[in-house]
Amino acid sequence: MADAHKYTVDTSHLDFDPDALWDKYAYERDKRIIKEGFGQYQDIKGDFSHFIDDHYVKAGFTREPIKDEVEVLIIGGGFGGLLTGAHLRDAGVEDIRVIDKAGDFGGTWYWNRYPGAQCDVEAYVYLPLLEEMDYIPKERYSHAPEILKHSINIAKKYNLYDKACFQTEVTEMRWDESIKRWVIKTDRNDEFKAQFVAMSNGLLTRPKLPGIKGIEKFQGHTFHTSRWDYDYTGGSSEGDLKKLTNKRVGIIGTGATAVQCIPHLGEAAQELYVFQRTPSSVDVRNNAPTSPEWVAKLEPGWHRKRMDNFEILLAGGQPKKKKDDKAANKNDDADVDDGWTDVHNSANQILKQRPKLTPEQKKEVRELSDMKKMEEIRRRTEDIVEDRETAEALKAYYWQFCKRPCFHDEYLQTYNLPNVTLVDTQGQGVDEITEKGVVVNGVEYELDCLIFATGFEVGSNYTSQSGYDVVGRDKLSLKDKWKNGLSTFHGLFSKNFPNCFFLGFTQTAVTQSVTHTLDEQAQHLTYVIKHMREHESETVEATQAAEDDWVSIIESHADVLETHFIKCTPGYYNNEGKSGNNNGFLAGQFGGGPQKFFKILKDWRNEGSLKGLELK
Numbered sequence: 192m193a194d195a196h197k198y199t200v201d202t203s204h205l206d207f208d209p210d211a212l213w214d215k216y217a218y219e220r221d222k223r224i225i226k227e228g229f230g231q232y233q234d235i236k237g238d239f240s241h242f243i244d245d246h247y248v249k250a251g252f253t254r255e256p257i258k259d260e261v262e263v264l265i266i267g268g269g270f271g272g273l274l275t276g277a278h279l280r281d282a283g284v285e286d287i288r289v290i291d292k293a294g295d296f297g298g299t300w301y302w303n304r305y306p307g308a309q310c311d312v313e314a315y316v317y318l319p320l321l322e323e324m325d326y327i328p329k330e331r332y333s334h335a336p337e338i339l340k341h342s343i344n345i346a347k348k349y350n351l352y353d354k355a356c357f358q359t360e361v362t363e364m365r366w367d368e369s370i371k372r373w374v375i376k377t378d379r380n381d382e383f384k385a386q387f388v389a390m391s392n393g394l395l396t397r398p399k400l401p402g403i404k405g406i407e408k409f410q411g412h413t414f415h416t417s418r419w420d421y422d423y424t425g426g427s428s429e430g431d432l433k434k435l436t437n438k439r440v441g442i443i444g445t446g447a448t449a450v451q452c453i454p455h456l457g458e459a460a461q462e463l464y465v466f467q468r469t470p471s472s473v474d475v476r477n478n479a480p481t482s483p484e485w486v487a488k489l490e491p492g493w494h495r496k497r498m499d500n501f502e503i504l505l506a507g508g509q510p511k512k513k514k515d516d517k518a519a520n521k522n523d524d525a526d527v528d529d530g531w532t533d534v535h536n537s538a539n540q541i542l543k544q545r546p547k548l549t550p551e552q553k554k555e556v557r558e559l560s561d562m563k564k565m566e567e568i569r570r571r572t573e574d575i576v577e578d579r580e581t582a583e584a585l586k587a588y589y590w591q592f593c594k595r596p597c598f599h600d601e602y603l604q605t606y607n608l609p610n611v612t613l614v615d616t617q618g619q620g621v622d623e624i625t626e627k628g629v630v631v632n633g634v635e636y637e638l639d640c641l642i643f644a645t646g647f648e649v650g651s652n653y654t655s656q657s658g659y660d661v662v663g664r665d666k667l668s669l670k671d672k673w674k675n676g677l678s679t680f681h682g683l684f685s686k687n688f689p690n691c692f693f694l695g696f697t698q699t700a701v702t703q704s705v706t707h708t709l710d711e712q713a714q715h716l717t718y719v720i721k722h723m724r725e726h727e728s729e730t731v732e733a734t735q736a737a738e739d740d741w742v743s744i745i746e747s748h749a750d751v752l753e754t755h756f757i758k759c760t761p762g763y764y765n766n767e768g769k770s771g772n773n774n775g776f777l778a779g780q781f782g783g784g785p786q787k788f789f790k791i792l793k794d795w796r797n798e799g800s801l802k803g804l805e806l807k
Contacts, residue, residue: 199551205559215588216589223468246421263720268342268357290356293357296343300342305448310338311597316498398646400645401443409641446594473568473585473603475600501703504535506784568591663685677779680738681741694716698742
């Protein structure tokens with residue numbers, strides 16, 4: 192990023208002062224930094240265990256313990272597990288078992304059933320395997336029930352219910368060198384042996400609570416948004432929370448989940464208090480039913496092309512167009528034009544007109560385009576929210592992608608309702624929770640119900656998220672190996688952990704559409720397993736040299752991520768604003784962009800020698 196006050200490109204056409212915005216961004220960021228970092232959150236255990244109870248299954252489920260062996264065991268039934276299972280089935284692998292603590296497939300979309308829940312990346316990009324499933328989403332941004340149904344349909348199509356174990360948590364995973372198998376134990380007293388294990392535990396499954404003083408004292412009703420209590424609120428994911436009509440409700444958090452459920456709470460509750468630490472940027476969503484005319488024009492391969500184009504645009508690139516002039520002069524059907532890509536599209540238009548700019552000036556253009564976009568979002572807030580003080584508090588002063596952008600057409604309007612109050616904590620968070628309610632700046636807000644929209648655990652401590660350790664060759668603990676940082680080859684393989692594949696954000700590409708990375712990872716591990724079957728290999732693991740080289744590549748890009756995100760408002764992207772970023776969401780990730788990462792994997796597969804892996 193360019194330094195403040197040193198722009199070399201012309202800024203006279205702007206209707207805002209970029210220097211003043213730099214100062215405002217820095218001020219708003221600095222006042223939100225809390226010394227505890229991730230330590231500001233409360234572990235969900237002991238008296239807080241009920242916050243992770245599964246409300247979507249009947250209590251008292253039991254079954255007999257299982258002791259057997261499978262070829263591939265997949266931990267996690269979300270999109271990562273589903274994609275892995277689907278690609279393995281296509282490769283001819285039949286002996287697959289999926290384990291998940293949830294009551295069904297779906298992962299994040301099994302848990303997130305709060306009112307208003309829907310994807311914020313357009314469904315034509317986000318939902319996986321659309322062509323394989325011969326399915327077109329009903330709307331541009333699918334709601335949670337449709338996404339969950341799509342997950343279940345994938346599992347049915349690829350026969351993943353066979354041998355699936357739900358409401359089951361892994362408690363132990365060890366490599367047994369004598370039989371060259373992983374031994375996995377669960378809280379159901381199961382003992383599985385598996386030649387291969389694909390760990391798709393997922394990041395957005397274990398909710399977190401704020402470590403607010405007195406959080407255990409509140410005598411009213413409480414729950415986390417990922418475990419929405421419809422018995423208490425009434426209604427469904429579509430809203431109509433009729434049981435809240437005589438309730439004083441408080442919600443802590445104003446991130447993506449809160450933006451979607453707050454309109455329904457405001458519509459139903461007698462009183463709603465929204466406790467805000469940092470506002471989200473909330474742009475227009477413009478959801479709409481899928482156009483039959485658009486669908487009729489789709490050609491084979493459209494889904495993959497649209498996924499690729501979305502990532503190219505977000506990385507500041509320009510997708511290749513069709514060769515004929517008519518198509519080249521307009522957006523291709525595969526192009527995504529929405530709130531995610533708007534700032535990049537605007538910058539690209541400027542850069543097309545000014546091809547002689549230096550690399551530094553190109554960075555300045557993109558930075559100023561971001562500022563312009565955020566100014567538009569802040570002015571939208573002014574236009575919608577009637578109370579000036581509330582509108583000002585709802586304005587997001589940071590770079591657009593410092594926090595996950597939000598898109599909604601009813602959220603800001605909710606603050607015009609007479610029963611809705613924004614309690615802005617000026618970046619400091621709630622002071623205290625009492626038996627009766629929540630205290631901010633010495634004022635106690637009495638509540639009947641307190642809802643936590645405080646997100647999920649997303650730090651880089653892989654084993655703390657999964658809830659168990661992984662013990663590999665020579666009794667090496669994954670927790671010990673990764674205690675000072677991730678160490679993998681291509682993000683999937685780790686030395687001394689043979690036949691174990693790590694899916695998710697483990698030294699891999701960071702994408703706004705997470706399913707794209709998961710799909711690339713699933714294809715990659717399937718290629719390796721298929722190769723092993725064809726060559727009758729029993730074990731595979733990364734060589735030390737390959738792992739060291741990949742870690743070096745990761746570290747070579749680390750400064751790029753660090754330099755950008757450390758200037759951001761505190762959040763899970765940047766270790767709550769702490770320098771070093773060794774435990775943030777982006778810790779140890781590939782900073783060269785998703786398309787470059789996907790090409791690395793594809794070129795490696797095309798080369799065919801499995802260089803960097805040791806097969807026996």
